[in-house]
Amino acid sequence: MFSATMSGSEMTLGEKQFFVNDGILPAESIGILSPTALNTPLAEMQRRYKEDGYLLVKNVLPREDVLQVRQSHFEKLAPTGCLAPNTNPVEGIFDMTQNRLNFPGVGAGPPDMTGSDPEVAKQFNDLVLEAHHEDWYKEGLCHHPAIQEFVAKLTGWGENTLSIRRTLLRNNMPQNTAIGVHYDQIFLRHGEDTFITAWVPIGDISIDGGGLIYLEKGHDIGKQTETEFMECANAAGMTDQEMKDAYNANMMSGGLLDVGPLRYAKKHGRRWLLTPYEAGDVVFHNPYAIHASCINHDPENVIRLGTDLRYVDSSRPWDTRWSNILKPGDGL
Template identity: 35%
Template structure:
C-alpha cells in the first residue's frame, strides 16, 4: 500500500503507473531527450551516476550526523539505519547547515562531470548551478502532514528567474517504493504551463496539497512511481507536479535524496536561490 502524508494512493490502472526510463539508444541524442522532456515533463535516467560515488556520499552524510544521534549505534552508516530515539536537534542543524550543505563533498557531487557537463550538453550553453541545493532524509514511520514532500511544482518557488530551470532529483542510495521516493503526476506540466501562461496561478509560493489521490482525481490522471536505485536520477521541468511517498521501510532504513537545479547561464537567475539552503531562508 502506497501512502503520502497518510493518504492512500489509489492503485488502479487509471490512477497509478510506472515511470518510463529513457532507453539507452536515446541517451546520446539531445533532440530525442528534448522531445521526451517536452512530452513527459521528466527524464528518468537509470544508472546515470556511478553507484559507488552516490554511496560514498551517503556514507559521508550519515557518518557526519552520527554525532547527533541520527543512526543506530553500531550500524554501518551507508545503511542509514535510523536510531530508535530522537536526534539532538541543535547538533543536527549545526552539522547539516554549517558542515554538510556548504561542504566540499556535497559541492563535488553536484558538480560532478556526469551532472554539470551533462547539463551543459543538454542545454547547449554554459550552465549555472543554483547554490540553494536541498538534501533530505526521512525516517520510516514518520507520520503526519508535511512528513513527505507535498504535491507541488518547482516554478512556484522560482518565479524571480527563468522558467526554464531544470531540476535533478538524485536518490542517495536505493529508494524502492517502500522507502518513499518521488511520484510524478502524469501530464500535469501541460496544465500547469497553460495556467501559468494565463496568469491563473499567481498565488504565494506554496505546495498544492498533501492529498495525492484527490489531486489525481482532479487532474483525471495517474501518479507515476518507480523503484529507484543508487545511480539513477530524475530530471524534470519546473512545471510538472510531483510529491514524496511515505517511508514505510521495515528495516528502519532512511531515505536520503537531494534535489539540485541547473539552467543556462545566459537566462535570468532567481537571486533568492544563490545562497546555501537553510530551513530559515524563507523559501
C-alpha cells in the same frame, strides 16, 4: 557494499500499498515511472523530456561516488542517534527506538513537532544545514561533471550551463510526513521558467521507500495552474514582488498545491508514477512537472536521502536569489 532492498523492482504495483500524507494510493491512481538508458539517442531523450516533463536516466553518476556522499552524510548525522546501532552509516538504517519526530525532513512542509525533543531536533537540523557546505557534498555531488555535462547536452546550453548553489538535501525518516504536491517554478519565479531540476537519490530507494513520485503528464497542469495563480494575483492588485512570492495569498502554506497526493490525483484524474531508484540514477524534470513523495515505508527502515540540484542557462535571466547555499529563513 551497501545495496538497499529493491523490493518493488520485480513485482506489480498491486502487490504493495503506497502511503501518502492523506491515505493510501488506490490501484487506479498509480503507474510506473519510465526509465531511460544513458546510451539512448539524445534526440529521443529530448523528445521524452518535452513530452513527459521528466526524464529518469539510469547510471548518470558512478555508483561509488553517490555512496561516498551517503557515507559521509550519515557519518555527520550519527551523533544525533538517528542510526541503528551496529550498522554502517552508508546503509542509513534508522533506529526505530528513537522518536522519528526528532528528525524532520527539509521541504516537507511545517512538521508537527508535538512530542519531539527540541534539542535533538535542533542538533539534527543544524547538522543537515552544515552538510550543504561540506566539500564531499558540494564537489562530490553538486558539481559532479557527469550531471553538468549531461544537462549541457540535453538542453543545448553548452558552456552556459550553470549549477546554482542553493540545493536541498532531504532526509526522509520512516513514517515521517512526506513532501506535498508542488512544482518548482513556484519557488523560482524571479527568473525565466527555463531552469532544469536534477533530483538525485543518494543511495538506493525501494519503491515504497519514499522516493519522488510524478503526476503523469502533470507539467501541463502545472503550467495552467501557474497561469491561473498569476491571473488571480493580478486581479487582486498584488505588486510584482508579491506575485512572485512562493507563499503569496493565492498559495497554500509552504507553497504547496496540496498536502495530499491522493486528493490531488482524484481531482485531476491523473496517476502518480512510482519506481525504485538506484544510486547513480538522476531524474531531470522541468519547472512545471508536478511531484510529491510517498511516506517512507521501506521494509528495512532505510532513511531516504536525496537532493535537488538546479541548472540554468547563465546567458538568460534566472532567479539569482538561489545564488547562495541554503540557510534558515532565506524565504525560498
